[in-house]
Amino acid sequence: MIFAIFAPLLLAFIIPLLSKWKYKVHTGWLILPIPFAIFLYFLQYVGADFQPQMVSVDWIPSLDIALSFHLDGLSLLFALLISGIGTLVVLYSIYYLNHKEQLGHFYTYLYIFMTAMLGVVLSDNVFGLYAFWEFTSISSFLLIGYWHHRERSRYGALKSMLITVFGGFSLLAGIILLSIVTGTTSIQGMVEQSDTIVNSEYFPFILIFLLLGAFTKSAQFPFHIWLPDAMEAPTPVSAYLHSATMVKAGIYLMARFSPILAGEPYVFIALSLFGLVTLTWGSYMAVRQTDLKGILAFSTISQLGMIMAMLGFGTKVALFAAVFHILNHATFKGSLFMIAGIVDHETGSRDIRKLGGLFTFMPISATLAIFGTFSMAGVPLPFLNGFYSKEMFFQASLDNTASGAIAETLVTIIPVLAVVGSIFTFIYSMYLFFNTFTGKSQVEELPKHPHEAPKMMLVPPFILVLGVLVIGLFPTIFNESLITHAADAVYGGEANKEIYFWHGLIPAFYMSIAVVVIGAIMYLTKSKWSGVYQVLPGRLSMNRVYDWMVEKSETASQRITNTYMTGSLRQYMVLLLTAITVIVAGVLIKTSGINFDMAETASITATEVIVTLLIASAAIATIFARNRIAIILIVGVVGYGLAILFVLYRAPDLALTQLIVETVTVTLFMLCFYHLPNLKKDTSSWFTKSTNIIISVAFGLLMMVIGISAYNSRSFDTIAQYFIDNTYKLGGGDNMVNVILVDFRGIDTLFEVAVLFGAALAIIGMIKLRRNKGAN
């Protein structure tokens, strides 16, 4: 199973190499077998006697983070969708993207996504889930921005990234709280402790964080705004990430935690309310769109809202319907996206105002679209799977019971919102089909002369439509082998088990009929009432809020950056040194690290004091020197004085090195000084001068305190004795300092030589550069 999850990622590493031959063989063909093999792998688990599986490999044991994968009914359903639709999408993309595109990039991103998404739905460890979750956001960002030369693509990519990563962070906060409360990082372990979680004082925060994560990822109102802009991605990506799989990650998260959350009144209120508002608003807005993919994007938003609401209801029927609809939505919406892509590909336009009458040009696509749109609309026909889940949704919307004022009001509103949302769903489904494929054709308006797509391009949507019909005709087969297991996993026990076409004359059936009748009337009279969009949303838009926030944060951060990134080296130094001094001094005082003790020090002799005074006065004199030669010589005094100190302190090697280095340095200074201007009087303001003095004195004092304290507080025994004992034994030399440098710390010295070599090269380079310039 682990190999199945990581196979696409491994393949992603070699896709750039494969794409070298893209002119001979389309890269898609080479990598098509992988998702199909994964699909077959997961297919073997499907069956009435399915039992959950668990595989685990340690990753970071110290943090209790493992790559553990739990395959239960819900995960299996998602894994099949990811690999199955993944296969179809890759097949479809072979015809959608031609050789000229950067196929290597496209398939690399797509396969990274495949692993990430499989990881999300199979991870049992919450931190593993989070890591894969963020990978889906990143690959989605890359895929939306695939045509990065387009401004809209970059805008859409950034928007989806900002919103979903914001949600990702709050998900992380939520799972950290969860793991603190339960003391485990395993989701199954958390489910067992659901009472602990629900009764903990952090529960409100956990709930809010998890909801934010789920709502941003699954494009729930008001975070839905990123999904329409994500339609800038190539259509295979829209069909795959932004309708069938990634946007359902939020749904998956809520379903996964459903055994813990279900039954909590606030969960019911939050999920049902946001879900239904999203359902209604999404379908309402879809009717207004003119771009085919725009309609489908808002339709996806609204369908996701419907599933979210059903998870909120939390009843057996509702949860079963939610899981069932995840499958149904993937089939009909995936096929519709592909057909929208075909229309775009073969006519050159996705603008529904220019399209029309395409039935005669593209009969097969149009036939496939009939099934897709009618299933989406929930037309009560026994071979459309959309109707089954839609009817269960109506049934579930009537079954809610709740206590408390808000919840009771909500219970009465739910059926109303459900019907209103479904009416608009019906309208945009009809709008999508009839305005594209029937009516007056305007061939001359289109950039290309329309014709039917290549046969192989029609295969993926055909298979999905076949899925619509087969699920519609034989729901029981899918139910027993797959959906029941998934619903059980969500419910945490035995869920509903039966799917019927005909329930009898129950209220849900009347609701379906009402939707069809009112929807049909409203579709036919659309031009009469479409003025309503001038009033609502009118100029109201969450996009404006988002744009305003992005713009403001950009200008604000620019303003903050400009205050300290002034380009003045001195100001940077002032900031850095002040920060160091304040922080270190603060820590020293806080931890009472200051330690002053004269007992352990060596004796003081006159020679040392004289040399010390000499160095100190020379160092201070550098500040007052007004002459280039003077300052160079004074620095020399400091260096030679130090060499004398080294002699006094029994460091012969240091003294020798210091003497040589100092001589060379002074010589270098002398060589350069001729080319540099003389020192000028410090003309800076009194304020600058005093800041400089304060900072330098403060830093000096700090170093003094640190030095004395460090000398007096020896936390560890010295390791000097080791070197004294082993210099001859291991290094074969008498001079300990030399043996340490070339033997014990040989690699250090090697790097040191490398640094010197680099400096020498740079110096030569700079001097040569002058000569060339001089020649000009």
Added chain:
Amino acid sequence: MEIILTVLASILFSTGIYNLLQKQLLRIIVGTVLISHGAHLFLLTMSQVKRGAPPLLVDDVSSYTDPLPQALILTAIVISFGVTSFLLVLAYRTYTLNKTDNMEEMRGSDYD
């Protein structure tokens, strides 16, 4: 004596930083030289000075000074030499190109 050495090191740090905060390139280089001197001395004071023989193995001597700070300082001296000479040539190049050694006049930003 170690206390006096620490004070000396801190004087070197202070004067070095004061020079570093000036505008002229030459002073800035002098500042870095002084700071590295201070750092070397600082390291030296960490060992107990003047106790034991120089770290050269000789028969009949059992007490040596701590060789480790000396090895570290030796590395540091060489590296700071490299840095100083690089800075010097850089200063020289900068001056010949820009005709100024004033850091404030050289500052520029992307928005100019």
